[in-house]
Amino acid sequence: MRILVVEDEIRLAEAIAQIIKEDKYTVDVVHDGEDGYDYAMSDIYDVIVLDVMLPKLNGFEIVRQMRRNKRQTPVILLTAKDEINDKVTGLDCGADDYLTKPFAPEELLARIRALARRQGEVVMDELDFADITLNLSTYMLECGYKSVHLGLKEFEIMRMLLTNSNNVVPKENLLLKVWGSESEAEDNNVEVYISFLRKKLSYLGSSVNIAVVRKVGYYLDVKK
Amino acid sequence: MRILVVEDEIRLAEAIAQIIKEDKYTVDVVHDGEDGYDYAMSDIYDVIVLDVMLPKLNGFEIVRQMRRNKRQTPVILLTAKDEINDKVTGLDCGADDYLTKPFAPEELLARIRALARRQGEVVMDELDFADITLNLSTYMLECGYKSVHLGLKEFEIMRMLLTNSNNVVPKENLLLKVWGSESEAEDNNVEVYISFLRKKLSYLGSSVNIAVVRKVGYYLDVKK
């Protein structure tokens, strides 16, 4: 469970990170809007805690851009007390929850837990790209009338490639998200799984191809 | 007609359950907010009676999250304080009715009946999938002219699989809902019951198959 905190006030950021760590989550902290946005887009986080007032790019804007780019990561917005009107704007722009500063640590944790839990129940049913469909409830990868079952790791990698189907997904992100940051899995593990997936795509007779960008990662494209 | 009671004070919870049972409803009781939320999300209840002050996740929060996730189950909130403020927050957050403790049993029943009625008395009495039918009032699993009786745990697992057909039901959820969160039943218990059910399906000559997704859970599909 990995959480991103975007907060420019360094001391507060540290405090928040500390609170969250007490609940055994892994936390990354960044201090401005642009970094926040870049990190958020990596899609490796389970929850994002986002201050509204930020240098370079404000919280609303970040969420709006994220949603526009199909990132579903739940976001909790932090807003100062006198910006209550922001509440509306906040939920409007695609955030999932908000919290007014100052807040009780326990309150923040409760909301993070709630969102993290909700994450497991996403109702999205399938992901498509070109001629393939990944069924998110049965873990089947389908193409035409054929289908194959994907194991958990195969599935998660495929899902990441599909939800980022116009970007290169860094190998690093795959390692982080699929194996976790504790793990000592290496690049070759990812390569092996990519190989598994290619074999299955080929069995399905799909036109989808997993392309590689050396030293960076993988992306889906269409053959021919 | 199935009712969920979420109330941490054990004696009170029991008393409420007792009252409700007298009106011939089926009642489940859980004692903390997180369980309450998980159960509520299952969407199998017709009315939820929810204490406001709860460990882990309070009543307001539960309703808010439920509504946000599109669960329409009517909710009655119970609160100890008769502060107007709570009332506002309560109805604000999406609850349907409100009762201040202490209350007369008859009062609670009246409100449950009102909400239940409003809900429309649709009493599902069987569940189907492919060639099998689970009779919810006799606990018989039927296929063609054959049928077998299911024990309580077999029944509840089968029901969960049926109400989520085409979705993998996490083993974790089966443990939670069938054994309860207090229980120290382990994965193997679920496995044993899955095995029982498979044996019965095979005896019935059904084409239904309980498929497994390793590390996740089970789902129903049709053989061949």
Added chain:
DNA sequence: TAAAAAAATTCAGGTTATTTTCAGGTTGGT
């Protein structure tokens, strides 16, 4: 109330899918 039946739990050993490891081959950029 005791005996019988049914349901639920426990356990151990077998089976299988998944995951890791590794070695040798291939590829692409400088």
Added chain:
DNA sequence: ACCAACCTGAAAATAACCTGAATTTTTTTA
């Protein structure tokens, strides 16, 4: 052409799952 990065088949290791059977608990029946 060289080197690092990547690919992939095969084998080994691991972890998850399955299931028969014995045991305990609960419920029903006589």
